[in-house]
Amino acid sequence: MLVAVNILGVIVYLAIAFLFSKNKKKINWKSTGIVLILNLVLAWFFTSFSIGQDIVKGAADGFNWLVQVAYQGIVFALPNWVTPEFGGTAKTMNFVTSSLLPILLVVPMFDILTYIGVLPWIIKWVGRGLSFITGQPKFESFFSVEMMFLGNTEALAVSQLQLKSMRKERNLTLAMMSMSCITASILGAYTQMVPGQFVLTAVPINILNAIIVTNMLNPVEVAPEEDTIAKIGGSSAAAESDAVEDDGKKEPFFSFLGDSILGAGRLILIIAANVIAFVALAALIDRILELFNPWLSLEHILGIIMFPFAWLMGLNVHDAFGFAQYMGTKLVTNEFVVMGKIASTINTDAFSAHYRAILTVFLTSFANFSTTGMIIGCFKGIVDRENNELISKNVGYMLLSGILVSLLSAGIVGIFVW
Helix, strand or coil, rough: CCCHHHHHHHHHHHHHHHCCCCCCHHHHHHHHHHHHHHHHHHHHHHHHHHHHHHHHHHHHHHHHHHHHHHHHHHHHHCHHCCCHHCCCCCCCCCCHHHCCHHHHHHHHHHHHHHHHCHHHHHHHHHHHHHHHHCCCCCCCCHHHHHHHHHHHHHHCCCHHHHHHHHHHHHHHHHHHHHHHEEEEHHHHHHHHCCCCCHHEEEEEEEEHHHHHHHHHHHHHHHCCCHCCCCCCCCCCCHHHHEEEEECCEECCCHHHHHHHHHHHHHHHHHHHHHHHHHHHHHHHHHHHHHCCCCCCHHHHHHHHHHHHHHHHCCCCHHHHHHHHHHHHHHHCCCHHHHHHHHHHCCCCCCCCCHHHHHHHHHHCCCHHHHHHHHHHHHHHHCHHHHHHHHHHHHHHHHHHHHHHHHHHHHHHHHCCCC
């Protein structure tokens, strides 16, 4: 029965995308069908076959290994922040040590892969392959892969030439897709808090669902003559630190690496500041609500609003209400806030296998209210006023796109995990 509800949920999420479509007649149903089938096959492969499970588990173990290597650098500077198993003296490790400080190693590693040309090569050819298989425009396919590795604002920043040359309707598609990305350099932080195999499963599933949802919400016909890629960008570090100097020569490696490390440090401060501020703001709202009714809280209100969508994941009523609260909290704050709450219990018997899988997949994206501001701000610095106005007028569609992608990804993976 619950499996049937889960399948119904996926259908309902797709129906919502169709209902709110800007132009139902222009939806490319053939491409949408191909991507949906590909997504179902991938989810089935990664969750139901030993070789698929070994692939995602191996990738998750690789990120965990990187994090453990990063602890060696942390121990050198802050031995009392790391537990004895990694050479430190701390009784326990806090959120900053276990999840954020390893970013100081992971971000430079990805930027080095970009500096030597490996990461741009992977992005380019995976994007081209995705375009060939799905029939989607070349740049939209390329961008979906690019933002998986680089993040939303970073991928937009290094694609400036393309954004300036495209029609505003296509730019809106990219803005909507940007709501569903993650950044590969912080996957290690995710895998320290929630099951890594489902985090890594969510990454390609989110890419494909972003294509499905934006193709339905904002269908845009792209003529062959405009289906080109004006520029293939590098990484955020390459863009922000001017890896290519004014005279066309590549920036010296150690200068580039120094800028990358500083960028990683800024990222840690940004994440920590956001988590502290959002948790504090949520607590403030709860205190204010308590003045009216002791039962009232932000989580309870969000749980009521999101309950129907949570129940359609194939959960019983009790579990669906708890899941809905996590969903709402993630959308209002960010994924780190919820991951921090469940980190100590998600791998225990307190969560069923199905619940654990769908919650982890739902959390693995940047889809929340604050992300819309980041994307709008990024576009304002790149494209003209007409493009900006269209994107600013469609904030609701951006949020809807991000929410639907997270729901679809969790629902599709949930079908195969019980």
